[in-house]
Amino acid sequence: MDLRQLHYFTAVVENGTISEAARKLHLSQPPLSTQIKLLETECGVTLFERGARHITLTEAGRVLYRHAVQILSMAKTTEEEMQNLRYGKQGSVHIGLISSCASPEFFKVIRTFHQHFPGVIFKVTERNTFDLLTLLENGQIELAVIRTPYHSRGLETLTLREDPFAAVFSAEKAPLGETSLAIQQLAQLPLIIYRRWEQEIRLLFQDRDLKPNIVCVNEDARTTLQWASAGLGAALVPRSVAASFPHLTAVSVDAPRLTSKLQLVRRKNAPISQNAFNLFALFEKNIKAKK
Template identity: 40%
Template sequence: MDIKQLRYFLTIAEEGQITAAARRLHIAQPPLSQQLKLLERELGVKLVERGPRHIHLTDAGEILRTRAEQILELSDSTINEIDDFKKGLNGTLSIGMVSSSGALLIKNTLSKFHEEYPGVKFSVQEGNTFKILELLNRGIIEVGIVRTPFKALNCNCKHMVKEPMIAAMTKKYSSDLEGIYISLKELNGKPLIFYRRFEQLIMDTCTESGFKPEVFCKNDDARTTLMLANAGFGIGIVPKSAFELSRNENLIYKEIKNEKLETSLAAIWIKDRYMSSLADKFIKFFN
């Protein structure tokens, strides 16, 4: 089994047809079918079920698809890393970032880094903190941008300054909330929308404030929180810097005065692993 076979198999899985996969790969159909048969013979399992129009992956095929994606991502990342080594500071830096980091990262780090090193390009993967940590551990990305709190004992870490959480809402939820700051307790009885990763923190902090929150929606993206709040479904709780990430023309926000709900962005990278000069320079700009 080699990289070429895995690329062939993954293309077949993505297209659902050997004919379409062959067309995408710019090869004839018979050689592609033969490669699939050779792969099944080598592994000793059936990878696909052939139907009249489409093929479907078997359980073994699904396992191979997941592993093939990981192997090919790592292969591509390795090639880019070696290429970057040859080019110096004129290559591609692979980073991962949580959705709520975008506005602050672009303003404080990416813009300044690009101004200093205009020849550097980026490959960006987005996801929640758990996905970013997985990508780091698999070597797909060199640097992850995540939000506190998180656990990553095998990582080095560099933090930005802390920022408050805000309550983003339409006017119908703000009539009894005066000033630009509010306490968490003032949200008692109001429908809340928040990022699932902050669920335990928000629930515990509400309990400490003496109430059980009314949760309208938990989700996996700060932008979803803001979109739902902008549509009037409830009050979105997000880091302050995330406010500009999504539509907010109907929203106002108030800072939540509670130190336990403060958060910060952090750049993380695996301890004792080779780091490219691009990644090293990028981390120095992270502040």
């Protein structure tokens, strides 16, 4: 088994047929079929159930595909880092970021790291928290900045910021003279919420025998703020998220349990590059210095 065979195998999986994979790989079909058969012989299992128009992965094929993606990603990362070292760029850090990572705490450490290691390239992948956790598990990124809640088992975590929620308004909709809003006041407003916190928000109102007037539930904190910016209601988001929209007005919410932690995570005991290790250690040192 070699990288070329794994590349061919993943191409067949992702294109659905050997003929389409051969076309994308600029190969003729017979040599590609031969390589797939050789791979099956070497593994001692059947990888595909071949249909008239498409192929279906067997259980063994699904397992191999999962590992093949990880191996090819690591090979690509290694090749890139070797090229960077060759040209004096001193490697890279593969880090995943959520869209709401507008945190001064994060960028302060990034600036310090860049001053110490000016040749290191940041390879940034932007996804939501759960997609980044999958990429982290697959070894496609080394570190990730994500938000609670999520299952932290198997992860080493550093809390960059604990964020209370705020109600965020367009300028014309902002309540005058209010520095904090109680849940009872929020019940009188049209609310725009991010789906991840929907259950917790509904429970807050339920505990007070109130019913929230939710006008929009969506999949991204930025979308939540965009709807608020259009004057459609109050967006309920972690306060630091609103920093990306300085033209909006953020008012504190009197609900101490409604918080979200912004955290830097890595897989426990998983191999990472020296640059990623140094960056994680710098964040850890910065956090300890604040205590």
